[in-house]
Amino acid sequence: MASTEQTGHPQRYLIALAVTLSSLVEGLDTSVVNVSIPQMMGSLGVSLDAIAWVSTGYILSNVIIIPLTGWLASLFGRKRYFTGSLVLFTVASFMCGHATTLESLVFWRIVQGIGGGALVATSQAILYEVFPPKEHSRAMAVWGMGIMVGPAMGPVLGGWLTEKLSWPWIFYINIPICILALVMVVFLVPDSKYREKVRKVDFLGLVLLAVGIGACQLLLEDGNKIGWFSSMTGLELGALVVFCLGLFVWRELTFDSPVVDLRIVGNLQFTACCLFTFVQALCTLAIVFVTPLLLLDLMGYTALETGMIMLPVAVGTSLVMFVVGRISHRCNPYALIFIGVSIFLYAMWRYSYFDAQTPREDFTWPLLLRGIGLGMIFVPLNALAVADLPPEKHAAATGLLNLTRQFGASVGVAVAAAVLGAMQGQFESVLVDAASSDSPQLTYIGQRVTALLAGQGILDPTAHYISLTMLDDYTTQQATSTAFQRIFTIFGLALLAALPLVAFMRKNPDRSAPTPSGH
Template sequence: MTGWLSSFFGRRRYFAGSIALFTIASFFCGSSHTLAELVFWRILQGIGGGALLSTSQAVLFEVFPRSEYGTAMAIFGMGVMVGPTLGPTFGGWITDTLSWPWIFYINLPFGALAFMLTLTYLRDSRFAQRVQRVDWLGLFLLAAGIGALQTMLEHGERNDWFSSREIVALAALSGTALVSFVLHELRTDHPVIDLRILKNLSFAAGVTFAGALGACLYATVFVLPVYLQQLQGFSANQTGLVILPGALASAFTMAFVGRLQERVSPRLLVSLGACLFTLAMWQWSHFTTLSGGRDFFWPLIVRGVGLGLVFVPLTNLAISGLSMDRIPAGTGLFNLTRQLGGSIGIALSATLLPRFTTQARAVLADHVTRSSQVAWERLTATTQSMIARGTPPGLAETKALRVIDLAVTRQATMLAFTKIFLLFGFAFLIALPLLLFMKRRSGAAAGGSVAH
C-alpha cells in the first residue's frame, strides 16, 4: 500500500508522518505498564515503520540514475540486511545492561533526526499520479486477508494447525479475502495495489524469488538463536555476538557488489549467493551440542556473504524493468512478498522443530533400552556416580534415568535443528530457475520506457 499512500498523502508528508508515528509509538512502547498497552503501541509502531522500507527504495530509484542503481541499493541493502542481524546483538546488550524499555527508547533520537532530515531534503515524487478516490473495499479486503493470514501463521503451531477450528476459520477468511482482493484490484480503476505490474514477467519472477528469500532468511534468523540459547545455554547478549560476524560479512559484501554487478551478470551473483547460502546451511547442519564459538564463525561468514550477494542484484533485476510511476507500487509489493515469505518460513520452522524432535526422539529411544549394552553401562555409571554423592540407591537409579532421558531429548532436538538447516538451505536452491525469467534492462531501454 505504500505506493498508493504516497500518492494519496504526498510522499514527503507520508514518509515524515510515518517516521513521527514510529518514533512516538516507540516512546509509549517503552512506557507501557501492561501487555495490552504494549501490543497497542506496537501495532501503531508497525504501521509507522511499514512505510519506511518501500518508500525509501522508491526514493532511491527515482533520485539515482539507473546506471547507479547498484550502488544505491548496495548502500540501502547494508541497512536492510544488517539491521535485523545486529538487532539481537544490541538488543541483548541493552536488555542485559539497562532494561527492556530502552530497546524502544533508543529509537527516539534517531527518529527525531530522520524526521528533520526528511522535512529538509525529501520532495514529492515527480512521477506520482494523484489518487482520485479511495478504494475502501480494496483496503478492507487487504487488511482482512493479510491480518487473518498473519494471525493464522503465528497461532498455527500453538493450536495444532488445521485440527483447530480457529485456524480453519482464519484460513478460510484469509483465502476468501485475498482472492476477492485480487479480483477486485484487477477490475478497479484506482487500485490500492496495482497488481497489473505482475504482467511484467521479470518483476513477477523477482517477487516470487523474494518470497523464497524471505522464508529462508527469516526462518534461519529465527532458528539459530533458539539453538544457541536452548542447547548451548547462551544469553541474549552472547547470541548477538555470535551472529555479529555474519552481519558484518553481509555489509562488506554489499559494499562491493553494487559496483561489481556493473561488470558481472546479476543473475550470476544471485546464483553464487544462493549456493553460498546452501553451503552455509550444510555447515550449520554439522553443529552439535558441543559446538563452540569457533565452530560458528566461518559458517556465519559464508551465510553473510551469500545473502550480501543476493539482495542487491535481486532487487535491481526485479525493479529495473518497471517505469518510474510504477516503482513505488513495485517496491511495496516486492517487500510485502518478502515479509510474507518470512512469516511463512518462521511458522514452518516453528512447526517442524517439535515434530522433527519427536521423530528423532522416537528413533533414539528405540536404541536406549536395558537390552542395549551401551545404554546399560551408561545407566549403571550414572547411578553409581549419584550414589557416590550421597543419593539413596533407589532414588539414584530414577535420577539416572531422568538424566539419560534429558540427554536423548537434547540430541533429538539437535537432529531436528540439523534437518531444518538443510531444509531451508536446499529450498533456496529450488528458487534459482526463476532467474531465467529475470532480465536486466539496459540503461537506454530503461530510459526509453520512462520517456514513453
Template sequence: MSTQALPQSARRGAEHRWLIAVAVVLAALMQVIDSSIVNVALPDMMGNLGASLDEIAWVSTGYILASVVVIPLTGFLGQLLGRKQYFVGSIITFTIASLMCGAAHSLGALVFWRIVQGIGGGALMTVSQAVLFESFPPEEAGVAMALFGLGVMVGPTIGPTLGGWLTDTYGWPWIFYINIPVGILAAWMIYTYVHDPEDQRRPAVIDYAGIALLAVSVGSLQYVLEHGEREDWFASRLMVALATIGGLGGVALIWRELTTDHPAIDFRVLRHRQMWVGTLLGVVMGVGLYAMAFALPVFLQGNLHMTAEQTGIVMLPGAAATAVSMAVVGRLSGRFDPRLLITMGALTFACAAWQLSLITAESGAHDFFWPLVLRGVGLGMMFVPLTTITLAELSLTELPQGTGLYNFFRQLGGSFGIAGISTLVVRFTAQTRATLVEHLDVTDPSTLSRVDMLTHGMMAKGADPGRAHQQALALLDRQVTGQASVIAYSKIYVISAVIMLSLIPLLLLVRRTSGSASAHAVLE
C-alpha cells in the same frame, strides 16, 4: 530494445543522494531492528506488566499484523498524502509510538502503541527503497541497493544483541527509547533533502473496499502463520476460520484490485516480466532466509544455552560479511549479469547451510564463524542484483507500487518460512527422539553403565539412591531430547540449502540484462 530509464529531470534532490541514502537507511534500519529487538525483552515485560506468555506475545504480533497490512498500501498512501509527507509522517508516527511504548504501564497500552508503531513502520522499508532507487542514476543503482541492503540484513543481527544489552543495563523501555534520536534525525534529513516526484498525482477515488479486504485477508493469514504452531494448526477451529477468511479474502482482493479503475494496490505492475519473476524469487529467498534466521538464534540459545548478547556476538561476523559483500556487489552489479551473481550467492548460501547442518551439541562459537561468514557473503550477492532486476522495468509512477508489492511478498514468504520451520523443528525432534529411544534398552550394558554413572554423580551431590536414580533417568531423557533437537536443526539447515538452490532454475525466467543499464533497461 525496451528501456524504462528514469529521466534525470525526475531525480529531484539527486545532488544530495548520499545524504538521502544515509537518511533512508536510518529509517529502514530502525524498522528492521525493532522487529527483532523486542523478542529478547519479552520475559522482562511479562514480569513488569504481570502478563502471561500468550498475552505478551501480542506485543510482537500486534506490530507484525499492522506493518504487514500497511506495506502493500504504501504506494497508494504515498500518492494520497504526498510521498515525502507520508514518509516523514510515518517516521514521526513510529518515533512517537516508540516513546509511548517505553512509557506504557499496562499491557493494553503497550499493545496499542505497538500497533501504532507498526502502522508507521510498515512504510519505512518500502518507501526508503523507492526513494533510494529514484535518487541515484542507473549506473549507481547497485550501490544504492547495497546501502539499503545493509539495513535490511544487518538489522536483524544486531537487534537481539542490542536488545539484550539495553534490557540488562537500563531496562526494557530503552529498547523503544533508543528509536527517538534516530527517528528525529531521519525525519529531519528526509524533510530537508527528499522531494516528491514531479509527476506525482493524487488518486481521484479512495478504494475503501480494497483496503478493507486487504486488512481482513492479510491480517487473518498473518495471524494463522504467527500462531498456527501454538494452536496445532488446523486442529483449532479459530485457525480454520481465519485461514478460510484469509484465502477467500485474498481472492476477493485480487479480483477487486484488477477490476477497479483506482485500486489501492496496483497488481497490474506484475504484468512486467522482471517484476513478477523477481517477486517470485523474492518469496523463495524470503522462505529460505527467514527459515535460517529464525532457526539459528533459537538453536544457539535453546541448545547451546547462549544468552541473547552472546548469540548476537556469534552472528556479528556474518553481518559484517554481508556488509562487505553488498558493498562489493553494488560496485560489480553493472559489470556482470545479475543472474550470475544470484547463482553464486545461492551456491555460497547453500554451502554455509550445509556446514551448519554438521553442528553438534558440543559445538562452540568458533564452529559458527566461517559458515556464518559464507552465509553473509551469499546474502550480499543475492540481495542487491535481485532487487535491481525486479524493479528494472518499472516507470517512476509504478515504482512505489512495485517496491510495496515486492517487499510485501518477500515478508509473506518469510512468514511462511518461519511458520513451516517452527512446525518442522517440533516434528523432526519428536520423530528423532522416538527413534533414539528405541535404541535405549534397559538391558543394554552401555545404557545401564550410563545410568549407573549418572546415578553415582547425583548421589555425590547428596541425593539418596532412589532419588538419584530418578534424577539420572530424567537427565538421560533430557540428553536424548537435546540430541534429537540437534538432529532436527541439522535437517532444517539442509532444507534451507535446498530452498536457496531452487532459486537457480527460476533464474531462467529472468531476461538477460546488459552492463550498467541493468538497473533500468532490459534487453528483449
C-alpha cells in the same frame, strides 16, 4: 545536457543515507523486542501468550500497510507521506518506552507498525527514482545495509540495552536516529515526479485487504498453537483469508482506481523477483528464528551472548554489500545471485554440524558466510526487480516486493517452528524406543553411570534413577540437535531450489547495456 533520469539526483547519496537510517530503525524493531520479552513480562505482570502481542501487533499492522504504500504516497504525496510516517514512528517509539500497561504497549506498537510500513517500501521507491538505472545496484547496496543489518543487530542491541539499562530503552534508542533521518528527509528528499492523482478511494478494497492479510498473518503467527486447520479457529481463519484475498484480487483487477496495482504482476521479471524474494525471506527468517533457539535452549547461552555470537552475520552482510555496491556496474547480476546462493548453501552445510558440544568459536565462519551469501543475493535481486518496469510503477512494485518479503519471513518462522517440533518429536521417539529396548550399549552405559555414582556414595535405587534421568536428558539433547541439523539442511536446499527463477530475470538494471549472454 544529460537529464537527471540518466545522471541521478545530485544529492542522491545523502538521500540514500537518510532513507537507509529510516529503514534501519524499522528493521531493528522487528527483532529487538524478542530478547527483552522476559523483562517485559516481569515489569508488566503478564503471561508469555499476552506479551507475544507486542511483536504480533507490530508485524500485523506493518504487513497490512506495506502493500498500500504506493497508493498512500499518491494520495498524500510521497514526501509528505514518508515524513508523516517517520514522525508517527518516532512518537510511537517514545510512547512504547513510556507504556505502563500491556494494552498501551500493544496499541503503540500497532501505531509504530503503521508508521514503519512506509519506511521500507517508500524508501526503496525513493532510491529507484533518485538513482539512475545503472546505479540501482549501488543504491540497493546502501539501502540493504539498513534493511538486512537492522534485524541482525536487533538481538545484540536489545540484549545489551536490556541488561545494562532496561527494556524501554529498546524503543528510546530509535528516537535520535529518527530525528536525524527526519531532518535529512525534510531538506533533501524530493517529491515524486511520477505521482498519479488518486481519483477515488476504493474503501471495499481497503477493507478486504486489511481483513485478508490480517487473518493470514494471525494464522501464520498462531498456527502451531491452534493446530492449524485441524481446529475450527484455523479453518475459520483460512476461509476468511481465501474469501477476502480472492475477492480483493478480483476487485483490484476490475476497479479503475485500485489501492494496489496488481497488473504489474503480469511482468514476468518482476514476478520472478518477488517469488525469489519470498523464498529468500522464508529461508533467512527461518534460520534467524531457529539459530537463537539452538544457542539459548540447547547450548545455554545468555541473550547477550547469543546476540554477540550472531554478530558475524551482520558484519558479513555489511561488508559484502559495501563491496558489491562499488563493483556492481562491472559484474553480472545473475552470477552474483548464483555465487550468493552457493555460499549460503555451504554455510547451511556447516550449520548442519552444530550440536550441544560445538565450541563457540566454530560458529564464527559459518555465520559470517551466511551473511556474505545473503548480501550477494540481496543487492542484484532488488535492482533486477524493477529493471523492466517504468518509473511510475516503482512505488507500487516496492510495496508488493516488500509484502512478499514480509510474508516470506512469516511463513519461514511458522514452517521452521512446525518442522522443528515435528522432527524433534520424531527423533526423540526413535531414540526413546532404542533406549527402552535391550540395547547392549545403553545397558552398558547405564551400568557404568550407576557404578560411578556408587563410587561417590550414591547407591541404588537413587544411583539407578539418576542414571536413567541422565540418559533421558541425553536422548532429548540428541533428538533436538538432530532436528536442528536437518532444519538447516532443508532451508539451504530450499533456496537452491529457487535458483531457476533467475532464468526469467532477463532485463539488466543497466538499461543502456546489452543483456548478458545466456539471458
